[in-house]
Structure formats: structure tokens, C-alpha cells
Amino acid sequence: MKRSEKKDFVQNLKEDLKNSSSIIVSHYAGLNVNKMDELRQAMRNNEIKFKVTKNRLTKLALADTQYKTIADLFTGPTAIAYSSDPVAPARISVEFEKKFENFKILGGYFEGEKIGQDKINFLASLLSFDEIRGKLVGLLSAPAQKIASVLQAPASGIVSLLESQSKKLEESN
Numbered sequence: 001m002k003r004s005e006k007k008d009f010v011q012n013l014k015e016d017l018k019n020s021s022s023i024i025v026s027h028y029a030g031l032n033v034n035k036m037d038e039l040r041q042a043m044r045n046n047e048i049k050f051k052v053t054k055n056r057l058t059k060l061a062l063a064d065t066q067y068k069t070i071a072d073l074f075t076g077p078t079a080i081a082y083s084s085d086p087v088a089p090a091r092i093s094v095e096f097e098k099k100f101e102n103f104k105i106l107g108g109y110f111e112g113e114k115i116g117q118d119k120i121n122f123l124a125s126l127l128s129f130d131e132i133r134g135k136l137v138g139l140l141s142a143p144a145q146k147i148a149s150v151l152q153a154p155a156s157g158i159v160s161l162l163e164s165q166s167k168k169l170e171e172s173n
Helices: 003-018 033-045 055-063 066-073 088-099 117-125 129-172
Strands: 022-027 049-052 078-083 104-110 113-115
Touching (some): 066 104, 078 088, 088 104, 088 117, 113 117
16 A cells, blocks of 8 residues: 555545444454455445454554544454444444354444443444334324324214114114
8 A cells, every 4th residue: 555545544534433423343354255245245234334454554543533542452353343323333243243253343432432342232232223213203103193093983983873873764764
């Protein structure tokens, strides 16, 4: 990598990380190409950026940011997953850690602090923003549907009562 490419890499990574809510750092040594492709595809499908890092350059990118506390995680063959959704990187990383023994989560960063495996597992168990939005829409639309059905019920009850009374009148005449 040329010096200018290294500067660009550091600057781009710094910018990307500013817009992320959480970062997950992992080791990927021993994963073959197919498994790495599967991991990258799962990350892309969930709108997560996933990069195999150059440790020295990544540490430079982290140096003047709030993320400097995780710089010690960058030893060996590391990769980072980050997104504006705080839950998604943790969820996909934990899924892959369970699926592939060679993929190991080292730690991460969330809400101003360095986090370990226990907090990452907790994050992975939470609902994503899209899932929360879907549940909220469902909760908000359910009362409206219930109100509509309650309002329609008396009207249909009156109609059936009138029909039965009209049949009785016809039969008696």
C-alpha cells in the first residue's frame, strides 16, 4: 500500500466509525474463502460494514477518536463489524461465532465504553431498530382495528335485529 493509500484508508475508516453506533472486533484466522464470503454477505444483508483490518493503520484511525480504548484488541488477524444499528453487528458476529469455531469475538465498543463478550451477547439478543419499528406499528394499528370492529359491531347487530323483527311481522300477517 502506498503512503497516500494508507492516509486515505485511515481517514475513511475514521469517518465510517464516526457514523456507527457499535463496533465489534473479531479474529477470523482459519476461515476459508467460502466461510468469509458467507460472513461478508450476511453483514452486507444487514447493512453492516465489515473490514479485515491492518492493525497498525486501524490503531492510527482510532487514536484521536472516542474509540481509542479498543486499540489494544487489534493484534493478530482482526476484522471489524460496525453499523449505525447498534444491535446488528453484535447479532451477526455472535451467530457466526457459534457457527464457526475459527471466528472469535474479541470485544467491541458501545455507548462510550469498551465492551466484552457478555455485553456483546446481550446486544445480540436485543431487537433491531427495524424489528422494534414493526412491533410499534403493529401495536399502534391494533387499537384502530379494534375500534373499527367495535363500531361496526353495533351497526351489524341493529341490522340483524331489524331483519328478524321484520320477518316476525311478515309471518304474523
